[in-house]
Amino acid sequence: MPTARQQEFESLIAPHLSSLYSTALRMTHNQNDAEDLVQDTLYKAFRAFDQYQKNTNFRAWAFRILVNTYITAYRKAIRQPQKVSYDDLEEFYLYKKLDESISLQETAKEDFLENFFEDDVKDALENLPYQFRLVVLLCDVEGFSYNEIANIINTPLGTVMSRLYRGRKLLQRYLWSYAKKRGYVLNEKN
Amino acid sequence: MKKTNQKKYDCAEIEKRVQAYLDNHLSDEEILMIEDHLSYCLPCDKKVEFEQKLKEIIKLKAAEKEYPKALEDELKKIIRNR
Numbered sequence: 001m002p003t004a005r006q007q008e009f010e011s012l013i014a015p016h017l018s019s020l021y022s023t024a025l026r027m028t029h030n031q032n033d034a035e036d037l038v039q040d041t042l043y044k045a046f047r048a049f050d051q052y053q054k055n056t057n058f059r060a061w062a063f064r065i066l067v068n069t070y071i072t073a074y075r076k077a078i079r080q081p082q083k084v085s086y087d088d089l090e091e092f093y094l095y096k097k098l099d100e101s102i103s104l105q106e107t108a109k110e111d112f113l114e115n116f117f118e119d120d121v122k123d124a125l126e127n128l129p130y131q132f133r134l135v136v137l138l139c140d141v142e143g144f145s146y147n148e149i150a151n152i153i154n155t156p157l158g159t160v161m162s163r164l165y166r167g168r169k170l171l172q173r174y175l176w177s178y179a180k181k182r183g184y185v186l187n188e189k190n
Numbered sequence: 191m192k193k194t195n196q197k198k199y200d201c202a203e204i205e206k207r208v209q210a211y212l213d214n215h216l217s218d219e220e221i222l223m224i225e226d227h228l229s230y231c232l233p234c235d236k237k238v239e240f241e242q243k244l245k246e247i248i249k250l251k252a253a254e255k256e257y258p259k260a261l262e263d264e265l266k267k268i269i270r271n272r
Contacts, residue, residue, distance in 0.1 A: 006269040017261050022254035031258070038257075039264050046268050091205045095240045109240055113247045121251040139213065140248045146215050165209050172244075 041066045064152045089169040124174035132167030199227045204234045
């Protein structure tokens with residue numbers, strides 16, 4: 001028979017398996033590694049469960065363990081920062097590109113977004129350098145607030161914001177290049 | 191408290207704040223200033239709406255709907271074995 005504590009842990013963490021796995025998959029790029037990462041996270045979280053303070057943000061607590069486990073396991077791989085040029089990262093990149101190249105109607109611009117394949121969006125995310133990817137996933141996919149993210153990745157709020165904003169701009173640039181490759185944008189001028 | 195000498199935001203200021211605005215990370219005063227601008231500036235309004243839509247699409251398309259059943263078994267094992 002499981003004890004009350006074991007049951008409590010299980011009932012707290014079970015609803016988050018899907019989002020922990022989802023984040024792990026985007027971070028590790030493959031299913032086996034993602035599964036291993038979540039397993040390690042579950043194991044560590046259960047061992048550390050005594051340190052979890054009742055009625056505080058369990059979801060953020062579990063994600064913090066996931067992120068730490070990821071960073072420890074992938075230390076070597078993430079030590080070499082990817083080189084990215086930030087020179088022409090501007091706000092509303094995708095919108096402006098759509099506007100200047102095909103002058104789509106507003107509804108067509110929304111259809112353009114709807115038409116992205118899931119795999120394109122996932123690929124674009126997975127191509128982001130890992131620090132950017134992590135904050136974009138935590139904010140846009142998992143819906144954490146800036147403060148929660150700062151706590152999860154143990155980084156100052158200002159850094160979270162700058163990574164998030166840059167990450168999203170970079171993501172728009174990747175999405176635009178997928179759109180061109182896939183032929184979503186047909187009559188591009190020039 | 192009402193500020194009477196409040197300057198209005200221009201388009202550049204909307205651009206600077208759009209992400210924090212969509213993430214609900216601005217003060218009430220900033221939100222009012224932005225929404226005031228959006229109420230009369232159609233180009234900004236369209237862009238902000240597009241960004242909002244993009245954010246929704248990313249959430250919708252990037253979240254995994256399924257996860258391996260093995261994780262549930264693993265969770266039970268971890269809990270029972272200790």
